[in-house]
Amino acid sequence: MIMKMIKRLIDVKRWKRSSKTAAITIMAAVVLIGILSAIKLSKEEMMDYASDQVKQMIEDEKDSARKYLTITYNNLGVVNYLSFTTSGANALKESYVGFAGQIYQANSGIGKFAGQMVNYTYRMLGSGENLLHGVKLTLLLTTLSMVIGFILSIFLALGKISDNRLISKVSSAYIFFFRGTPLLIQLFVVYFSFPGIFGFSSRSIFPAGDPEAVYKGAFLAALIAFSLNSAAYCAEIVRAAIQSIDKGQHEAAKALGMSYGQTMSNIIIPQSIRRMIPPLCNEFVMMIKDVSLVFAISLMDITTISKTIMTSEGNYLVFLPALVIYLIITAILTFIFGKLEKRLSVYE
Amino acid sequence: MNEFKYILKTENLYKSFGSLEVLKDINLEVKMGEVICIIGPSGAGKSTYLRSLNQLERITSGKIYIKDELFLHREHNKTIHKVEADKQKAMLLEMGMVFQRFNLFPHKTVLENVMIAPILVRKKTKDEALKAAKTIVERVGLSDKLNVYPSKLSGGQQQRVAIARALAMEPEIMLFDEPTSSLDPELVGEVLGVMKDLARNGMTMLCVTHEMGFAKEVADRVVFMADGMILEEGKPKVLFENPKNEKAISFLKSVL
Numbered sequence A: 001m002i003m004k005m006i007k008r009l010i011d012v013k014r015w016k017r018s019s020k021t022a023a024i025t026i027m028a029a030v031v032l033i034g035i036l037s038a039i040k041l042s043k044e045e046m047m048d049y050a051s052d053q054v055k056q057m058i059e060d061e062k063d064s065a066r067k068y069l070t071i072t073y074n075n076l077g078v079v080n081y082l083s084f085t086t087s088g089a090n091a092l093k094e095s096y097v098g099f100a101g102q103i104y105q106a107n108s109g110i111g112k113f114a115g116q117m118v119n120y121t122y123r124m125l126g127s128g129e130n131l132l133h134g135v136k137l138t139l140l141l142t143t144l145s146m147v148i149g150f151i152l153s154i155f156l157a158l159g160k161i162s163d164n165r166l167i168s169k170v171s172s173a174y175i176f177f178f179r180g181t182p183l184l185i186q187l188f189v190v191y192f193s194f195p196g197i198f199g200f201s202s203r204s205i206f207p208a209g210d211p212e213a214v215y216k217g218a219f220l221a222a223l224i225a226f227s228l229n230s231a232a233y234c235a236e237i238v239r240a241a242i243q244s245i246d247k248g249q250h251e252a253a254k255a256l257g258m259s260y261g262q263t264m265s266n267i268i269i270p271q272s273i274r275r276m277i278p279p280l281c282n283e284f285v286m287m288i289k290d291v292s293l294v295f296a297i298s299l300m301d302i303t304t305i306s307k308t309i310m311t312s313e314g315n316y317l318v319f320l321p322a323l324v325i326y327l328i329i330t331a332i333l334t335f336i337f338g339k340l341e342k343r344l345s346v347y348e
Numbered sequence B: 001m002n003e004f005k006y007i008l009k010t011e012n013l014y015k016s017f018g019s020l021e022v023l024k025d026i027n028l029e030v031k032m033g034e035v036i037c038i039i040g041p042s043g044a045g046k047s048t049y050l051r052s053l054n055q056l057e058r059i060t061s062g063k064i065y066i067k068d069e070l071f072l073h074r075e076h077n078k079t080i081h082k083v084e085a086d087k088q089k090a091m092l093l094e095m096g097m098v099f100q101r102f103n104l105f106p107h108k109t110v111l112e113n114v115m116i117a118p119i120l121v122r123k124k125t126k127d128e129a130l131k132a133a134k135t136i137v138e139r140v141g142l143s144d145k146l147n148v149y150p151s152k153l154s155g156g157q158q159q160r161v162a163i164a165r166a167l168a169m170e171p172e173i174m175l176f177d178e179p180t181s182s183l184d185p186e187l188v189g190e191v192l193g194v195m196k197d198l199a200r201n202g203m204t205m206l207c208v209t210h211e212m213g214f215a216k217e218v219a220d221r222v223v224f225m226a227d228g229m230i231l232e233e234g235k236p237k238v239l240f241e242n243p244k245n246e247k248a249i250s251f252l253k254s255v256l
Helices: A002-010 A017-039 A043-047 A052-061 A109-124 A134-160 A165-180 A183-198 A213-243 A247-255 A260-297 A302-313 A316-344 B046-053 B085-092 B110-120 B126-139 B155-167 B185-200 B212-218 B236-241 B246-255
Strands: A070-075 A079-085 A093-099 A102-105 B008-017 B020-030 B035-039 B061-066 B069-075 B078-082 B095-098 B173-177 B204-208 B221-226 B229-234
Touching (some): A043 A093, A070 A109, A109 A316, A134 A213, A165 A213, A183 A213, A183 A260, A213 A260, A247 B095, A247 B155, A302 A316, B008 B046, B020 B046, B020 B229, B035 B046, B035 B212, B046 B173, B046 B204, B095 B155, B110 B126, B110 B155, B155 B173, B155 B185, B221 B236, B229 B236
Parallel strands (some): B035 B204, B035 B221, B173 B204
Antiparallel strands (some): A079 A093, A093 A102, B008 B061, B221 B229
16 A cells, blocks of 8 residues: 555656646745755854844853843744843844845844744744644644544434434534534633532643643643534534435445444445535634634633734734734645545545 | 245235325235236336335335245234344345445445445455455456446446345345336346346346336236236236236336
């Protein structure tokens, strides 16, 4: 299987024209990024450009425990950003952007804008932080919730169309509840109400000494709330896809002596998966944006970070990189689902 | 030769959909190796009868015997007698069914379509099932289409795969529910050819069909149904050339 894939991959001559174009574009981009990253100035090289005043401060504070000067260095691969700031009455602010082997001052004008964007993007990506920050948090939470939700939804969907009235009613009620109430309140219920009612706190699940316990507790609550919610939405998608399969398929399977379980797992669900892909992609994209609700329980996702920057720096352009990041994630996701749909359509 | 008299028998079979009575008092006996063609105008209940035999429809009342053993007895929508689940499954496997609209599994290739039920239901190993499937597909003349998806086949080829799929379960009775009705005229012949071949090899067959030529040539007995009742039955020669029932006379006049 893998050998076959590698063989097909190596056989460039038989590639489709569009694949060749895509491959060339990607390769060109990779090479460009490689070159730009390679000729980019290092942190030390950039430090050399600092003003004499800053250099003097660095020298003065070298051995002191109390540092007035804050040095921020953000490396985004292709570009990097360096700034020196102090607080207080005679606040000093000096920023530089390094790009393509050159260094540009970023204290005013377009340079300042570029510097800010690099800095904000760096923070929103959660660079230099653990998994529970920025884009990493958004992707982790969305993907896990969708996977767990989708698995749950298969049972919910089968439950809803089950002949057993009790199972059908319970499944319907679940779906009705989670689609009929705001996701934010569901998140609050899981995060605040459940621990409150049962007398524990979400952070107490993790070891007492863990400095990230608060975040981990909030993450767990968000994961539970989003999974349960996406299960309800996916269940309707799964149900619709299953019921769209021709009745003749059930009859043929039954006439061949297959049990209900065998029919579902071998005949009906494999066929309905392809029909689920477009609405599931839709649901996935919605979920990425819904995950921004975690700002209400203080998790540091893209949205929370941009709001924090907005509040502390008062820069209304901070949302620009946030929007671009969301768009890029959505574009990649749509592309992947499109490929998946094509791949599953081989028999049509 | 056989320890049973009739391989399939129905007594006083009734079926209604709500207030609509589709089958009224159907009595039919089928002997081993017999080929019976059921003809009649549309809406006569021919397909419903076939479908209630292998439990795709639930009968309202009546008795169904398989190999002289009471398989199901229902009165007024209540089950009076039925065989236990395991045995019921085994008895139902004696019947293979071919549908008007083929109902092949579109996500499986020809071979997979034929192999899946023997593997899942008859618990055959993959090798056994593959070997048997190849033989059967060859029998319906599609050895060159083994790994093709149904969507790439003509209607006639699809129906032949459907027949192969039913045969792979080694049934003793084959039920054909208008197998050629959704085919283009030029494709009918190839499917009838396969069915004739089956009949020649002694398969017990129950065919709902509009192909009078086929019925004349192959059937041991022809049953004429209308309005949910069997109005006339007999040897094809007698029924086609000298029908007695009025409805049968007018029906045969219109189709022949």
